[in-house]
Structure formats: C-alpha cells, structure tokens
Amino acid sequence: MIYFDHAATTPIDPRVLKKMQPYLEEKFGNPSSIYALGREARSAIDQARQTIADILQCTPKEILFTGSGTESDNWAIFGLAEAQKKNGNHIITTKIEHHAVLNPCQELERRGFKVTYLDVDASGLINLEDLKKAITKDTILASIIYANNEIGTVQDIPAISKILHEQKILFHTDACQTPGLLPIDIPTLQVDAMTINSSKIYGPKAVGVLYLKEGTKIAPLLYGGGQEFRMRAGTENVAGIVGMAEALKIITQEQSHHLPHILNLRDLLIKNLLKLSGTRLNGDPVRRLANNVNISFESADGESLLLRLDMQQIAASSGSACTSGSLEPSHVLAALGLPPELIKNSLRLTLGHNNTVEEVETASRIITRIVEDLRMAK
Numbered sequence: 001m002i003y004f005d006h007a008a009t010t011p012i013d014p015r016v017l018k019k020m021q022p023y024l025e026e027k028f029g030n031p032s033s034i035y036a037l038g039r040e041a042r043s044a045i046d047q048a049r050q051t052i053a054d055i056l057q058c059t060p061k062e063i064l065f066t067g068s069g070t071e072s073d074n075w076a077i078f079g080l081a082e083a084q085k086k087n088g089n090h091i092i093t094t095k096i097e098h099h100a101v102l103n104p105c106q107e108l109e110r111r112g113f114k115v116t117y118l119d120v121d122a123s124g125l126i127n128l129e130d131l132k133k134a135i136t137k138d139t140i141l142a143s144i145i146y147a148n149n150e151i152g153t154v155q156d157i158p159a160i161s162k163i164l165h166e167q168k169i170l171f172h173t174d175a176c177q178t179p180g181l182l183p184i185d186i187p188t189l190q191v192d193a194m195t196i197n198s199s200k201i202y203g204p205k206a207v208g209v210l211y212l213k214e215g216t217k218i219a220p221l222l223y224g225g226g227q228e229f230r231m232r233a234g235t236e237n238v239a240g241i242v243g244m245a246e247a248l249k250i251i252t253q254e255q256s257h258h259l260p261h262i263l264n265l266r267d268l269l270i271k272n273l274l275k276l277s278g279t280r281l282n283g284d285p286v287r288r289l290a291n292n293v294n295i296s297f298e299s300a301d302g303e304s305l306l307l308r309l310d311m312q313q314i315a316a317s318s319g320s321a322c323t324s325g326s327l328e329p330s331h332v333l334a335a336l337g338l339p340p341e342l343i344k345n346s347l348r349l350t351l352g353h354n355n356t357v358e359e360v361e362t363a364s365r366i367i368t369r370i371v372e373d374l375r376m377a378k
C-alpha cells in the first residue's frame, strides 16, 4: 500500500508504542493514587508535560492534556469566550478553519456571540488589513489556523499575534498540522493558546494538548476530580500522554533530517502531476506545508479518482477526511474561489517521512493513467 494521507493521521512510531506499553500493562496505576504505583503514573505525566513544555519553550503549567485536537479546539473557543464574555462578544476566525473550530464558532453565534469569518485570497492567505478592520471594541478572541489541513497554506502567525496583542485580543491557533514541519515554539509564535494533537505526529490517536499562556482565564472543560489543574476532570490517559510527548520529542529531534526528504517528495509529486493538462495546484506555492499536495483535475471526477486509487492500494483524500465520505464540497476550496467542478475534482496527497521517491513515481504514473481514463470515459 502507498499511504499518502498523513494529514488525516499517521502510523504510530514503534519507539512511541514501546514507551507507552508499560503504562498499559504493569504500570497501570491511577496518577491520583498515593501509593508507589500511582506516583509512578503521576511522574510519567509530569515528565511528559515537561518534555512538551521544553519543546514549546513554555512552562509545564501552560500545557493542558485533552482527548484530541478537536477537544483542544473546542475548549479554546468555548472556554476562552466564556471567560472573556464580560469584555465583549465578538470573535474573529477564518473561512478555512478545521470544523473543530468552525462548528464551535457557529454554536457561539447561536448563543449570542458575533463571529467574523475572514476571507482568504486565491492561495488561502488571510489579509492582515482585513484582520485589522474586523477588530471592534467587543472583540475578545481570534482563532486562526496555522497551516491548513487541506491545502497546506501557512499563515503568518507572528504578524497576526502582533496585531491582536496591540488590541489586547486573545489569540488561539490550531497548529495540528505543523509539528515536525514548522516552528511551534511559543517565543516565535507569541500566541496565547495553541492546539496540537498526537495522531498527526506518529503518536497514539485521541490525545491532544492545549497550550494556554499562564494567567489566561479559561472556563473549565469538565467538572469532577482535580485533574489538569482542576480544569479537565477525569483520570488521565497516561499511556496516551506518555506517547504524545515521545512522539513530539522524536518528530522535533528528527525534523532537520526528515524535512528535506519530505519537501523533495512533495515537489516531485507536484511536478509529475502538473505535467497533465487541465490541472491546477491549490494553495500557496511557497507558503505551503512541506508535506501537502492538493490538485484539481478538470473533467475527472474526484470520487471516482479516489475509488480507483483505493483499488490500486493508494490511500489519498479529497478535501479533508471529515468531509470526504459525506460528499460535501470542501469549504476550504470554496473559500479560495474555486468553481464547484474543480472543488469536486480535487485530490489531497499528504506525505510522511516513510514515503519514498519510488512510491511518488509509482503513484504519479497511476494517477496520470486514471485521470486520462476518466477523461476518455466522459
């Protein structure tokens, strides 16, 4: 099988699994228990929190463990809006957020908040002047995705932080797609809150982190026991937390080694596929994630293309994984101004460091043949 869907999820790194194993077996204690077995689990969580804090260059208190990227995004939006609502009721986001941000924003509108969804240009970038103009005296929070999961466009997060902080507006970024590919340290990004998850970085699924700058008020997510600084009750996912920290450590340490390889694969894949007539690369050619290829093919139905690729053992995606299968046209490609036919005929291929040049060449040949076939059958 050729796996080109790393933006949906990644395989677990065997070293991560090995590090998790004892916490699923003999080290099964509840971190809140006072005897040795419990203390051992507590200490594993403390260490994981420290590891992640070191990588983000923040303090361990600023790292909150959650059950997914979706949960961190939801917590940031609902929790910060709730805690800030005495200061205003306006939130700024973009039209190209992941649904884990978009849908909470829509829910906040139903609860009486006002939300501005910023447009993007043809390559998926927001306009910083638009951002400045969107700010009102009631703006309390902005949430802007760091690198888009469908088209890979990378926003200028430090510049956005600067604009928002001049107006004392809290800034959350969804950075799920970025570890191992872009800087994720807080001194560089200057955000108040940031979401990352484990399933996109060769870690276990269903673990997330919400970075929250010290002193930032947020409403608790879950009420119950005193876990996660009394903000997210419930016995911790010890093995998952240990696994996420290990995964983030490995991907960060090996970034300089893997990045040139992934970039090379991406550029080769783009070059090969653009040789076909009637194709266009979606997203920005330069401000683009190193692992993202998103291409529209004129007169070649996207769903048929995906099914044929599956028959050839190639795993890819159209739009985002959450929308494919439901046949909903991608809101991200629509925001770029793409006509419906090209939105429907788009293919997302996202690479990982285990992919090879040979796989890229093979997949390029197969995709080219299928697209030509589909066009002939029209």
Ligand SMILES: *Cc1c(COP(=O)(O)O)cnc(C)c1O
Residues within 6 Å of the ligand: 007, 008, 067, 068, 069, 070, 071, 073, 098, 100, 145, 148, 149, 174, 175, 176, 177, 197, 198, 199, 200, 206, 207, 208
């Ligand atoms: C995958 C992803 C999410 C959701 O993360 P889960 O852990 O699957 O809930 C949110 N935002 C972005 C940008 C993602 O890529």
